[in-house]
Amino acid sequence: MRRRILSILLIFAIMLAMMPVSARAAATDQETAKETTTHDMLAQSIPESEVAEPMFTDGFEKVTDNKAYVNDDGKLVGKNIWIQGKAFFYEANTGSLIVTNDTTAWVVNCGDKPTENFKKLMNSIVDKDIRVFGKFTGWTDYDAPGISFLYKDEYMTTPYRIETLDNKTRISYCDYAFETPKYDKERKIGSYTFKESSAYEVEEEQQMISYNLSKDTMAYMLIQCEDLSGDEYKALNQDQLHELFVGIMEGMYPNIVYKEDVEIGGRKFHISEITMDQNGITVAIYSYMAVIDGYYYFVAVSQPFFATESYKKLIPMALGIDTVK
Numbered sequence: 001m002r003r004r005i006l007s008i009l010l011i012f013a014i015m016l017a018m019m020p021v022s023a024r025a026a027a028t029d030q031e032t033a034k035e036t037t038t039h040d041m042l043a044q045s046i047p048e049s050e051v052a053e054p055m056f057t058d059g060f061e062k063v064t065d066n067k068a069y070v071n072d073d074g075k076l077v078g079k080n081i082w083i084q085g086k087a088f089f090y091e092a093n094t095g096s097l098i099v100t101n102d103t104t105a106w107v108v109n110c111g112d113k114p115t116e117n118f119k120k121l122m123n124s125i126v127d128k129d130i131r132v133f134g135k136f137t138g139w140t141d142y143d144a145p146g147i148s149f150l151y152k153d154e155y156m157t158t159p160y161r162i163e164t165l166d167n168k169t170r171i172s173y174c175d176y177a178f179e180t181p182k183y184d185k186e187r188k189i190g191s192y193t194f195k196e197s198s199a200y201e202v203e204e205e206q207q208m209i210s211y212n213l214s215k216d217t218m219a220y221m222l223i224q225c226e227d228l229s230g231d232e233y234k235a236l237n238q239d240q241l242h243e244l245f246v247g248i249m250e251g252m253y254p255n256i257v258y259k260e261d262v263e264i265g266g267r268k269f270h271i272s273e274i275t276m277d278q279n280g281i282t283v284a285i286y287s288y289m290a291v292i293d294g295y296y297y298f299v300a301v302s303q304p305f306f307a308t309e310s311y312k313k314l315i316p317m318a319l320g321i322d323t324v325k
Contacts, residue, residue: 052167055257056159056282056305057082060133066104069136069145080158082133083147084165090122096142097122097162099132107140108132108162109148110176117180121171121309129165150176156218156281159305168258170306177216178310183317190225190295194318213301219311221318224298228291238268241291245298246270249289257284257306264321267292273307288315 060082063069069076085101090110097108110122134149149160155173162171181197188194189209196202200221201212207225233241242261249272250256259272270289275282286307287300299318301311316322 051165054082054131054163055167056133059158063101066102066145070104070139072136072138072145074138076136077138079136080134081136081147082131084131085129087125087128087130090119090126092119092122098144099130105144106132107142107144107146108134109137109146109150111150114176115179117178117310118176121175125162125164125169125171130162131165132162134160149173152177152216156304159282161306161308170308172306172308174214174217174219174303174308175310177214179214180310181213181314181317189223190227190297191293192225192295192297193320194223195320196318213311213314217303219301219303221301221314222298223318226296228294228296238291241296242268242270242289245289245291245296249274249287249298253285264316275305286312286315288319
C-alpha cells in the first residue's frame with residue numbers, strides 16, 4: 001500500500017478511539033483483558049428492537065476474531081468480510097472512515113475523489129452503529145486493519161456496502177459515482193407535472209417514462225401513470241384506491257424490505273423497497289406510490305441488490321417535494 005502522510009486529525013481519532021492501547025497491542029493482550037463482545041458494545045447505543053438481520057451475507061465472512069486480521073501476514077488480503085461497529089470519524093482528505101469494533105479500530109477505504117454528496121453521506125453515519133461489507137485490504141498505514149467497499153467492476157455482482165443496523169441506510173459504489181443532477185425541465189404525466197434532468201436518457205411509452213440515471217452505474221427511474229376514470233374505479237374512494245394498488249404490488253413482489261405510508265404535502269404516499277431476481281441479478285426497486293387527482297402514480301428507482309441513499313432522493317426531487325424518505 002502506498003505510504004501516505006497521515007493527517008493529525010485522523011491520527012488523533014484512532015488514538016482516541018483505542019485509548020489507552022493501539023489496535024495491535026490490544027489484540028495481543030486480549031486474552032488477559034476484560035472481554036466485551038461486539039453485541040454487548042452495540043447494545044449500549046441502539047435499541048435491540050431496531051436492529052435488523054443483515055441481508056446479502058452470502059460470500060462474506062463475519063469478523064468475530066479481530067486478532068486474526070490484526071496479525072495477518074497477507075494471506076487474508078482480498079477476502080470478503082464484514083465488520084460491525086461504530087462509525088467513529090470520517091476524513092475526506094484521506095478517504096478514511098474509522099470504525100471501532102471491540103478493542104480494534106478498522107480503517108474503511110472511502111476513495112480519494114469523493115463528491116460533495118458522498119462526503120455528506122459519510123458524515124451522516126458518524127456516531128452510528130454500522131456494518132461494512134467489503135474486502136480485507138491488510139494492515140494499513142494507520143496502524144490498523146483495513147477494509148474497502150468501493151469496487152467499480154464488482155458492485156453489480158457482489159453487494160459491497162456500508163449499512164446502518166436497521167438496514168434503512170445503505171451506501172455503496174453507486175453513491176461514490178453519483179453526480180447530483182440538475183432538474184432543469186418539466187414533463188406533465190396525467191395530471192401531475194414532474195421535474196426531470198436534461199442529462200438523462202429518456203424513453204417514453206404512453207403513460208410510462210423511463211430514465212437511464214447514470215452512465216457509470218446500473219440505475220434507472222420509472223414513472224408509471226394510470227387513468228382512474230374507468231368504471232371499475234368509480235365506486236372506490238381515495239383510501240380504497242390506495243389500498244388496492246398497494247395490495248396489487250405486494251402480491252406481485254412479495255420480497256418486501258421496507259414499507260410505510262406517509263403524508264407529504266397533504267397527499268398520501270406509500271413508500272417501499274422490494275427485491276426481485278432479474279436475469280440472475282438481484283434488483284431492488286425503491287418506490288413512491290400515490291393516487292393524485294384521478295390518476296395512480298408509481299415512481300421508482302432500481303439498482304442492483306439494494307436502494308442507496310443518493311438514488312432514493314431522486315424520487316422526491318422528481319415529484320418536487322421537500323420531504324425525503
